Amino acid sequence: MTIEQTQVGTKVVLHLVGRMDAENANQFEKHCESCISEGFTSLVVDLEDLAYISSMGLRSVVAIALKLRNKGGDLRLCRLTGLVRQVFEITRLNQVFPPHDSVESALMEG
Amino acid sequence: MPGISQSLTLVARAESLGPATEFVTKGAREANLPESRIGELGLLIEEILMNIALYAYTEGAGGIVTVSFSIPRPGELAVEIGDQGVEFDPLAVSPPDLTLDLAQRPIGGLGIHLLKSFAKSLTYRREQGWNRLTFEISTNS
Numbered sequence: 001m002t003i004e005q006t007q008v009g010t011k012v013v014l015h016l017v018g019r020m021d022a023e024n025a026n027q028f029e030k031h032c033e034s035c036i037s038e039g040f041t042s043l044v045v046d047l048e049d050l051a052y053i054s055s056m057g058l059r060s061v062v063a064i065a066l067k068l069r070n071k072g073g074d075l076r077l078c079r080l081t082g083l084v085r086q087v088f089e090i091t092r093l094n095q096v097f098p099p100h101d102s103v104e105s106a107l108m109e110g
Numbered sequence: 111m112p113g114i115s116q117s118l119t120l121v122a123r124a125e126s127l128g129p130a131t132e133f134v135t136k137g138a139r140e141a142n143l144p145e146s147r148i149g150e151l152g153l154l155i156e157e158i159l160m161n162i163a164l165y166a167y168t169e170g171a172g173g174i175v176t177v178s179f180s181i182p183r184p185g186e187l188a189v190e191i192g193d194q195g196v197e198f199d200p201l202a203v204s205p206p207d208l209t210l211d212l213a214q215r216p217i218g219g220l221g222i223h224l225l226k227s228f229a230k231s232l233t234y235r236r237e238q239g240w241n242r243l244t245f246e247i248s249t250n251s
Contacts (some may be wrong), residue, residue: 022124022160052149054156055221065212083149090227091220092208 001050003031008107011042017049020057028057032064032075041073044106048079053087065097078106117178122193123163130177131155134189137179141187143249150228151187151247157221158191158200158243166195166241185249192242199234200225200243 001018012035020028035043043064053061065075078100080088088094100106118133120126131152138148159175167173176192205226206219226232229245236242 021156022127052152054153054160055224056156056160058220062212062215069212082146083153087153087224090224096212096215 001027003028005031005035007040008044010040011044011107012040013044013046013103013107015046015049019052020050020060021052021054022056025054025056025060029060029064033067036067036071041068041071042076043068043073044076044078044100044103046078046103046106047084048081050084051082053084058087058091058093061097062093076100076106078103115180117176119174119176122159122167122173122175122195124160126163126175127156127159130159130175133177134179134187137181137189138187138247141181142184143187143247147247147249151189154189154225154229154245154247155191157225161198161200161221162191162193162195162241166193166198182246186246187248188244188246190242190244192240194239195241197236198241199236201232201234 001016001020001024004015004017006013006015014031016028032043061075068075075097077097079102080099085099088097088099116137118130120130134151134155135148138151143151155177162175173193173195178190178192180188182188200222203219203222206216206223230247232243232245234241234243
């Protein structure tokens, strides 16, 4: 998995490409933690090019969202497709993270 | 498992996930499963294998996991995963409460829920010290 980072004002957009599985879920968590340590508390994660996520990946997403919430920030997800969308729907995490249709919409609200 | 065609034995650890996934993916291609099903198959293998790697054997004791597949008919793949670890029936695990808010969500349990959701005909049996979990995945499932 590769993670492309873009800063938009006080927020950070992370574009994930590839697969988030048991082997690399930790990579996502570490990347987000480094954003948090730089003072960013609002992260937008663009999942359009993420083809796969397992429960280990979900665990990392939830862990980061909790850390951000404890700092008064939040984690927003956008552009979920295919298997990734299905996984969020089946686990009903799409209700915890209402998915946005575009990066712009995820950045705008709130 | 009727009509076993191929089987692979691996060490029960996270590093075996790659070879196990590659092995069953080969079976899925032989069965002519579409790419979307192959993605789901990878997810099922990961959820089962990681559970075994993390919980089946006492830490440091090591252990093995067997991955077998057969093709009952074109467009259908039957998979069996076996381990000799502690007895564990994932079908007996209560479903997680998916209505809870983020802070109250249990961190585990989602893997088994995904497994039950994606796998067709998921069955478990304990047999002579082995946990044997079987499922099917097909073009139409």
